[in-house]
Amino acid sequence: MSTKRAPRTYTDIIRHSVTSLLLTIGLIIVLTVSITLTVDQLFRAQDQAEKLSTSLQTTQVSNFKDWLAVNQGSGLNSHNTFVLIKQSDGTTTSLLPHTSQLASASTVSVPFTHLVYIKKSGLYFSETLRTGTRTYYLYIGMHVLVGNLHVLIAVLIIAIGLSLLIGLLYVRRLAKSLSAPTLALANAAQQAAANPENTQAELPQPEEPVEVAQLARDFNQLLAAQNGRLERERQFISDASHELRTPIATIRGNLKLIERRGEQHPEVIPESLGFIDQESLRMQHLIENLLHLSRADRADVSLQPLNLRELAQAVVNHYQPLVSQPVTFDSPDTSVMALADTDMLHQILTALLDNAHKYSPEDQPINVTIAQTKDAVTLTVADHGAGIPAADREHIFERFYRVDASRSTKIEGSGLGLSIVSRLVQLNEGHIAVTDNNPHGARFTVTLQPAPPKKN
Template sequence: MKKTKVPRSYAAIIRRSFTTLLLTIGLVITLTVSVTLSVDQLFRAQNQAAQLSSNLQISQANTFQDWLTINRSSGLNAHNTFVVVKNSDGSTTSFLPSNRVPNLTNSWQVPFTHLIYIPKAGLYFSESLKMNHKTYLLYIGMHVLLGNLHVLIAVLIIAIGLSLLIGLLFVRRLANQISRPTIELARAAQQAAANPETTQPTLPQPTEPAEVGQLAKDFNQLLASQNGRLQRERQFISDASHELRTPIATIRGNIKLIDRHSAKHPEVIPESLGFIDQESLRMQHLIENLLHLSRADRAQDIDLVPIDVAKLAEGVVTHYQPLIEQPLNFHGPATPAMALGDTDLVHQILTALLDNAHKYSPNDQAITVTVAQKDDTVTLAVADFGRGISKADRQHIFERFYRVDSSRSNQVEGSGLGLAIVSQLVQLNQGHISVSDNHPQGTIFTVSLTAAPAKES
């Protein structure tokens, strides 16, 4: 069974990293100092061996007293230095600081060095010298080196241990200080996630560490966006319920009227059926608009292709003119106005704008559709001579169920979703829609689309 890896906290990660770093530094320092000290001692031993060899060449050591004299003149410790002389006749003479003769039989040489280890005697620096049919084997003890290394390693171990203890206490405090803002942020996020249907509170934003502060800032921006979306959804549901409640209540009221009074007053039947038909048609349009909005909200990637906006708009104007009383005028360039967009969506945008102009324009005032191209933008404008839209209302006209001049909302057909759908469709076409005043009165809706790149010849 595979063991599940438990996620580590900030404190655990920092403690482990710090411990590893400190141990690595301590090991590197120990090795560096040990190697440096060893090399220094080897050079000292080599210089002393050279001095001793030079003295032996000047004064031969035939007795132990001679050896002591030569050894003292070299500055060596007599207790850690001895010489073995191999005579020409094969005999061996040993000059030792004591009567004990080391056993050189089982000694072994350290590779690539003059160091030799003699069992029960220790580590020595060895050097050989041939002179007057004799071979002098010099052995200089490295006991001082080993003693210094032992002391050094002990001191470093104690120093590293104390540093590790103090460092872990410091790191624990530092880790808690660093992780506290993150933990508080996580707790606040959990509390916010526990109540997804309520307006999310602002998460605490620490000043340090800067990364956690930036993360909290990004979270708050995300929550603000989510709160706005949640508020719009609630308003949308409330407005949709309100818009649907009115025609349903009207239909039910007329059905009850027919049921109660049709026998004695049959004249109420045609009138009530007319109201039922009118309100059911209104409810049908509302549901269709809601479906359009739902599809637009779900749409993600739209394939934008080059389309001739002037030709498309002229065709829409030609087919729309018989449906309304206001005269329709079209102005467009003589050459194709190619823009990147979706043909069906642009057709729907223009139709919705013409519907809006038709509803709010006098029957004797013309509606003008204009297509123009400037630099890298193609504009599609619909201008009417209605009552116009105030600057305060312009900030809300693309919101769902918003109606300009609420006192006239019952006189003008519509659900307040048309311009919201237009705005959504324009965004899907990666365009922009703006509202401006017409002269002497009225409104101009202008849709800006990106011009299609010119084809290479």
């Protein structure tokens, strides 16, 4: 059963990588230098063997005295060079005391080379020369090569060991400096996660490494968005509580009034019941709007092509008998196709007409206009009321926001209508904007995507 490897730290990863790199480099150096030195020594031994073979062919060495003359002229090291002569009759002559022992000892040949390892004697370069009735067996010792390789390998092992020691100390320091910003970022993120209900401070943002700095910036943007949502939710709860508290307090107050004075003053009952009915209806509208807003936040919309001109005309025709203001409609004569959800767009237009109706004088018209360009389709609802101050325009789509607090009790509404409209427009991948209407009033313009042309 295989076990899953535990996650590694910066230090572990860098240490493992640097150790592997240094060992690989050291092994390559050892092999390269060893092969180079061996090949060089083999060429030298080959050259010496050729010179010695030439001398043997010329002088026809048959005894130790002749061998001394040849050896002296060749410049070979007599301690490492041995010759064994084999006659045609099978007899052998050894030119040095231990040559016969070399010839009779067990040997191991190195493939593809003239190297022979002789037991208890070492490594030799072996060459066979046949001349006349004699066969010369040359053995040139490679003791210098072996000794040099031993020294070289020992030096390289020490050098690699020191490099590893220094490298690991450096890696530890490097990993600590690299991981410090990440650990600080992680600790700050853990503290932020431990208090999700509180507004989170920005995470520390190092200048380098660049990747960690970018990660910190992204985290801070995420925290800023989260803080904004958290603040809006707090404000929403506070505003909803306030809006619900008022009608509940009114209802309870009138119930107490009926309870205390209903028997002695029955005339207060109808008036109190009227207030209770009015406030309960207001609370019902508020709760319905909250439900609409909650559904809009969770809605999953599939946009389909629809004829905006036809839908808007139907809404205007249905809405006109319900209000005192005249509602005008202006649109191109041909179909205006947009990508949207039919029910949501119906709700958007109705909410904008309700808003215009509430804030417009009874004798002033409400204008509904549809326009189309190559890149967009627009739906505009304009009124001729008091208008919206520039300072309030960026807030009117916030939940429970009312432009004029002094008029909030005179004009019915919960302050959620435009918030719902803004959310529905977003779900339809559109944009809503408010501008001044000439000579006075406000214009709400919803911009939608045009539907792609039908394929023939």
